[in-house]
Each structure stands twice: as structure tokens, then as C-alpha cells.
Amino acid sequence: MPALRTLLDGVHLATVSTVDYELVTVEVSGTRTDSDLAYLEIAASHHPRNEEATCLLWANHIAMHPGQKITVQFLENAETSTPGKTLDELYPREPAEPATQDFKPIPELLDPLAHLPAHRDSFALQLDSSQGTHLSMQTDSKAHGFRFSVFWNIWRSNPAQACMALCSHSLQNLRTRTRGTYHAQEMLGHQDEVSLTVLG
Numbered sequence: 001m002p003a004l005r006t007l008l009d010g011v012h013l014a015t016v017s018t019v020d021y022e023l024v025t026v027e028v029s030g031t032r033t034d035s036d037l038a039y040l041e042i043a044a045s046h047h048p049r050n051e052e053a054t055c056l057l058w059a060n061h062i063a064m065h066p067g068q069k070i071t072v073q074f075l076e077n078a079e080t081s082t083p084g085k086t087l088d089e090l091y092p093r094e095p096a097e098p099a100t101q102d103f104k105p106i107p108e109l110l111d112p113l114a115h116l117p118a119h120r121d122s123f124a125l126q127l128d129s130s131q132g133t134h135l136s137m138q139t140d141s142k143a144h145g146f147r148f149s150v151f152w153n154i155w156r157s158n159p160a161q162a163c164m165a166l167c168s169h170s171l172q173n174l175r176t177r178t179r180g181t182y183h184a185q186e187m188l189g190h191q192d193e194v195s196l197t198v199l200g
Contacts, residue, residue, distance in 0.1 A: 002190065003078035004150060004162065006042055006059070007071040014042050014058035015081040022047045022154040026072045028064065028196055030123060031145035033116040036063035037123075038146075038198045040070060044084060056084025069197040072150040074162045076190035124199035127166055127184055130192045135166070135184055143168040143181075148196045150188070162188040166196070 001019035005012070006026050016024050021044040030038035042058040064070070123146050127135040139146060145168065152162040164187075169180030188194065 001077060002152060002160065002162070003075045003080070004042075004152060005073040005075055005078065007073075008040070008064075009069055010071070012081070015075070015078050016042065016044050016058060016084070017078055017080045018044075018152055018154070018159075019080075021045060023151065024153075025149060025151040026070070027147060027149045027151075028070055028198065029145060029147040030064075030198070032118040032120055032122075033144075035119060037066060037120070037200070038064040040064055054086070056086060057090065058082065058084050060087075060090060064198050066198065066200045069195055070148075071193055071195040072164075073193040074150070074152070074188040074190060120200075123168075125166070126197040126199060127194065128197075129164070129184075129186055129188075129194040131186055131188070131194075133184055133186060133194075137183055139168045142170045142172075144171045144174070145169055150194060160190060162192075164188055164194050 001017050003015050003017040004024050004026055005015040007013060018024055024044040025042070027041045028038050030036070040059050040062040043055060045053050045055040047053045121141065122139045122143065124138045125146065127133060146166070147169070148166045150162055150164045152159070164185065165182060166184040167180045167182045173180045186194070
């Protein structure tokens with residue numbers, strides 16, 4: 001079965017086969033208010049009918065530093081390298097007490113975020129794909145953060161493809177739940193690969 005293989009600076013982190021999952025994702029994201037430049041996550045989820053979904057993690061909130069490069073390869077056939085873990089397995093905790101406070105609406109959650117000190121004014125990123133995409137970019141002053149993702153899901157019309165996207169978003173996008181700015185999008189075929197270097 002197809003699989004996503006992820007390398008950090010050329011070192012293998014994880015290979016996740018799609019055989020047991022409906023969704024497999026690799027994501028790098030960061031915001032201006034994060035202390036670290038960006039964070040990496042590798043996850044997969046199983047969505048059985050009429051049952052609660054199960055999400056497993058191979059990398060969770062791994063900090064990335066200037067100059068580091070993530071490479072994601074879409075393999076035609078590979079096995080999962082190591083078992084994934086649930087959040088409870090990664091972070092064991094006592095059972096939580098029932099929530100008694102109402103959830104705040106999105107604008108109220110984002111207002112404090114808008115007043116946090118910014119650790120950077122923008123993000124410099126470089127994207128390179130085996131399909132021929134080579135993009136060097138810097139986000140503008142309106143961008144609060146960025147997200148690079150490669151994902152495969154069973155619901156696509158062609159399961160022999162994975163989707164890659166690089167986008168940035170503003171706080172206004174988050175407040176209004178609107179689409180941010182997409183800088184690159186591709187459909188990856190078997191043996192394609194894409195790399196993102198977080199320059200600063």
C-alpha cells in the first residue's frame with residue numbers, strides 16, 4: 001500500500017503506510033507568536049463507521065530551527081516503520097474532571113493572541129518538488145502563520161495520489177474562518193517527493 005516517508009535533514013523519521021488508515025498527514029506549521037520557528041507533526045487516523053475515530057502520532061510538536069529541511073516522499077508500497085502513539089500514550093495524565101465552563105467563541109479566543117509579542121516579522125521558506133516546483137518566498141506583514149502539509153486520504157477519487165499545499169494565514173482569516181493565501185499546491189504521484197526548508 002502507498003505510504004508517506006518523512007526525513008528531517010536527510011535522516012529518516014517515520015514511514016506511515018496507508019493500509020490501516022483513512023488519513024495520513026505530514027505537517028509543518030508556525031506562527032509569529034510561537035517561541036520556536038516551526039513545528040512538525042506526523043499523524044494518521046482511522047475512521048470506522050459509527051465509531052469514534054482513532055488518531056496516532058509519529059511526531060508531535062517537534063520544534064524546527066532555521067535552515068532545517070523536511071522531505072516527504074510518496075511511496076507506492078511500504079510498511080509502517082514504527083507504531084504510532086495516541087496522545088494519552090505520549091502524555092499520560094489523570095482523568096479530567098467534567099468541564100463546567102462554556103467554550104468561548106473564536107473571536108474571544110483570538111483577541112489575546114493578537115496582543116502576544118511577536119518573535120518574528122515574517123517567515124522565509126523554500127519549497128522544492130520532484131515535479132519541478134521551486135519556490136523561495138517570504139510571508140508579508142499580514143501573515144500570522146504558515147502551514148505546509150502533505151496528506152493522503154481514502155476519500156479522494158484517486159488514492160494513488162497525495163496532496164501537497166503551502167499556505168499562509170492572517171488572524172483575520174482565523175477570525176472569519178476563511179481561506180488563507182495558497183502559495184503552492186500539487187498532486188503527488190508514486191515516487192514523487194517534496195521538501196520544505198524553513199530558512200527563518
